[in-house]
Amino acid sequence: MLNRFSLLSIAFAFMFLAACGGSKGSGAQSYSGSDDDASYSAPPPNKNELKEAHDDAVSLTEENHKLAKEVFDLKNKLGLPTDE
Numbered sequence: 001m002l003n004r005f006s007l008l009s010i011a012f013a014f015m016f017l018a019a020c021g022g023s024k025g026s027g028a029q030s031y032s033g034s035d036d037d038a039s040y041s042a043p044p045p046n047k048n049e050l051k052e053a054h055d056d057a058v059s060l061t062e063e064n065h066k067l068a069k070e071v072f073d074l075k076n077k078l079g080l081p082t083d084e
Contacts, residue, residue: 075082
């Protein structure tokens, strides 16, 4: 009996989470207006800000790769497993 109850509880929880995940209010940007108002658009991106953000992302990615390689090399020197 407990097993069926557990399965039903999990099924209802899954359905509830799936229903809440698809709601219109779950977006990152919110605006005040009716649900029928489809005229909302994001402001145009600034080209300089996009270029700076891209450059920052590239430099952070390169730094991340360098640090990951250092960690890998140090793990090899210490004889630790490197698959983690």
